[in-house]
Amino acid sequence: MGLQGLWPGRRWSGLDGARAALRETGAIQVDPLNAVARSHELALHSRVLEYGVGTYESLLYEKREFFDYGGTVFVVPMHELPYFRVPMRRRTQDRRWSAFPAEHGEALAEVRRQLEDRGPLGSRDFVAERAAPGNTFRSSKESARALYYLWITGELMTHSRRGFERIYDFRDNIAPSAYRDVASAEEADDYFARKSIGFLGLATARLWYGTFCDFSRRARDRTEAVERLTTLLDTGVVTPVSVEGWREPHYCLTEMAHMLEVIEAGDVPAAWQPMGPTSEAEMTFLAPLDIVNARGRAAKLFDFDYVWEVYKPADRRRFGYYTMPVLHGDRLVARIDPKLDRKSSTLIINGVWLEEPSSAADAGFMDALAAGIVRLQRFIGAKGTGLAGPGPATLASHLRALSDSPPARDAQ
Numbered sequence: 136m137g138l139q140g141l142w143p144g145r146r147w148s149g150l151d152g153a154r155a156a157l158r159e160t161g162a163i164q165v166d167p168l169n170a171v172a173r174s175h176e177l178a179l180h181s182r183v184l185e186y187g188v189g190t191y192e193s194l195l196y197e198k199r200e201f202f203d204y205g206g207t208v209f210v211v212p213m214h215e216l217p218y219f220r221v222p223m224r225r226r227t228q229d230r231r232w233s234a235f236p237a238e239h240g241e242a243l244a245e246v247r248r249q250l251e252d253r254g255p256l257g258s259r260d261f262v263a264e265r266a267a268p269g270n271t272f273r274s275s276k277e278s279a280r281a282l283y284y285l286w287i288t289g290e291l292m293t294h295s296r297r298g299f300e301r302i303y304d305f306r307d308n309i310a311p312s313a314y315r316d317v318a319s320a321e322e323a324d325d326y327f328a329r330k331s332i333g334f335l336g337l338a339t340a341r342l343w344y345g346t347f348c349d350f351s352r353r354a355r356d357r358t359e360a361v362e363r364l365t366t367l368l369d370t371g372v373v374t375p376v377s378v379e380g381w382r383e384p385h386y387c388l389t390e391m392a393h394m395l396e397v398i399e400a401g402d403v404p405a406a407w408q409p410m411g412p413t414s415e416a417e418m419t420f421l422a423p424l425d426i427v428n429a430r431g432r433a434a435k436l437f438d439f440d441y442v443w444e445v446y447k448p449a450d451r452r453r454f455g456y457y458t459m460p461v462l463h464g465d466r467l468v469a470r471i472d473p474k475l476d477r478k479s480s481t482l483i484i485n486g487v488w489l490e491e492p493s494s495a496a497d498a499g500f501m502d503a504l505a506a507g508i509v510r511l512q513r514f515i516g517a518k519g520t521g522l523a524g525p526g527p528a529t530l531a532s533h534l535r536a537l538s539d540s541p542p543a544r545d546a547q
Contacts, residue, residue, distance in 0.1 A: 137394065137407050138336040139427055140182040141419060142465050144409025148184040154194060156182045157201055161334035162209040164424040167299040168445060170457035171473040171482070172515050175210065177422035177459070180514050184411045188515070196295040199311055203293050207349075215330075216314045221323035222352035223289030229352075235284050242281040255294040255304040258282060327351040328363055332373055332388050334426070339383045340364055418507035419462040420471055428460045428467070439467040439490070455486050455524070463503060468494065471508075472524070475515055482517040484508065487526035495527035505533035 136142035140156050147155045156179055157163060166174040172188065180186045195201050195210065203210050204219060211219070226232055236243060250256055261278035282303050285291040294304035307315060318326070331346040332338060338346070344360040347353070364386070367373045374389045387395065394404045411417075421428050423443040433441035441460050444452040455472025463469075472485040487504070494500045504527075512520050520538070522531055 136427055136462075136465060137398070137404065138333075138391065139425075141421070141427060141462060142414055143403055143407065144413040144417075145182055145184045145411055145419075146407055146409050147182060148410050149186070150190055150193070152183040153179055153186055153190045154200060157194065157210060158212050160426070161330060162211050162426075164426075164429070165203055165208040165210060166424055168457070169299075170445075171475045171511070173299075174422045174424045177420070178425050180511075181419045181421055181425070181462075186514065192296065195293070199309060202309075206287070213311065213314055215326075216310055217316050217318045218323040218326045220289050220317040221320050222327075222350065223287070224317075225352040226288045232284060232288065235280075239277060239281055239284075242277045243285065246278055246281040246285065250291075250303065250305060255302045255308075256282075257297055257300045257302045259297075259300065324351055324353065324363075328367060329372055329388070332367075332386060333391075336391075337376065337378070337385050337387050339381075339385055341383075343386060412506065413464075414462050415464040416503055416506070417510065418468075418503045420473070420507060420511060421460045421462055421467075423457065423459060433460060433467060437467045441467075441470075454488055458486075461487075461504070461507070463500070468500075469504070473508075473511060475517060476521075480516070480518040482508070482512040482515060482520045484520065484522050484524075484526065484530075486524035487530060489527065492527075495529055498533075501527065501529055501533045502537075505530065505537050508534060509537045 139160055140146055145152075147153070160182070163175050163178050168174070171177070172180070176188055176191060179191060191210070195203065200213050201210050202213055202216065204223075227236075246261075249261070253260070258276060258279040261276065282291065286293070286301070286303060290306060291303040292306050292309040294302045294309060296302065327350040328347050331343050331350055335342060335346060340360065344355070344364070347363075348355050353359075364373075367386075368375070371389055373386045374392045376385045376387055376392070376395065378385050394407075397404045423429070423445075426432070427436075428439070428441050429443075433439040439460060441458075442453075444454060444458060445456055449456075454470050457474060458470045458472045460467045461469035461471055468490050470486075470488045472487075474483045474485055475481075476483050489495060508520060520534055522534075
């Protein structure tokens with residue numbers, strides 16, 4: 136959580152802070168659903184003081200400092216593009232895509248011609264056409280599949296968004312000239328081996344290698360995994376770490392190992408000092424796809440059984456549609472299901488579920504929860520907050536106490 140900028144509190148602020156957060160976290164997952172704000176915006180909000188909706192778009196689509204990419208779409212720094220061009224090329228050999236150029240050559244040629252003649256385009260800019268054969272892609276339009284193929288294999292990049300629709304353009308029209316080269320396969324694999332450890336912070340060999348294969352588009356090979364990890368250890372890039380309660384050794388970047396020593400001594404690394412309230416004084420709501428809690432990590436790391444329930448039928452949800460984990464100090468202590476009612480410009484809290492119901496009697500705990508809700512309300516520009524569904528009976532009074540007072544300025 137410290138490496139991800141979530142603990143002991145937000146240590147970045149404003150546009151520069153969003154830039155630093157995106158660089159230091161390594162990758163933030165993008166998602167189109169917008170119940171209260173999109174997951175990637177919520178991930179930045181949880182890390183950056185004075186973060187404004189739209190800052191993300193400015194850094195990607197105006198300043199061109201980052202780009203989005205992948206079957207599971209992540210935002211990554213633009214300086215990594217030469218390395219990502221290697222897995223982009225490997226995509227052309229994927230079973231799903233290897234036959235695509237031969238089967239859809241005319242569509243690819245037409246898409247390229249239209250982009251050359253008309254400039255950046257999205258799928259909706261192409262007229263209705265015959266459906267493409269097969270059902271392996273989210274759109275049946277042949278032009279949409281051609282655009283996606285050229286994007287996933289690296290010839291196109293995301294120029295901008297129209298709503299959330301991706302607008303495409305040729306890579307060389309988007310990427311700054313300094314990042315138009317392509318790394319060698321060996322350079323890229325070495326880079327992603329190191330990036331995977333940094334991205335995870337602390338990982339078992341199995342988790343690290345799976346993440347490496349995802350980034351690099353390499354087929355998994357147990358022998359290669361052992362050899363590559365041995366090289367990282369022998370060259371001093373990573374350091375083994377014993378974690379209480381775990382049989383398997385974990386690994387971290389050697390340059391980060393001193394931070395574990397500081398934490399073990401009960402201190403906070405100097406670089407992690409928060410610029411505003413700590414997560415103890417003001418709870419933080421984690422994005423549904425945040426690396427800290429997604430893909431089962433909440434259960435493994437926090438003993439917090441978290442499942443994002445947006446794709447479950449309503450009658451099968453245990454909690455709510457857009458439920459988010461709640462961070463208090465260094466623990467996940469609750470779930471909250473927020474929604475923006477755009478007609479009334481009201482943040483609706485459809486439910487709050489405490490891990491320990493007795494916490495509702497703790498005034499400091501409830502103040503911290505209310506402070507987190509008020510910050511979320513101001514972030515999304517809502518005029519007020521309404522409570523609906525289950526939750527602590529005292530929450531309304533704590534929210535009123537904060538809402539009736541002027542907004543507190545963040546400590547600088």
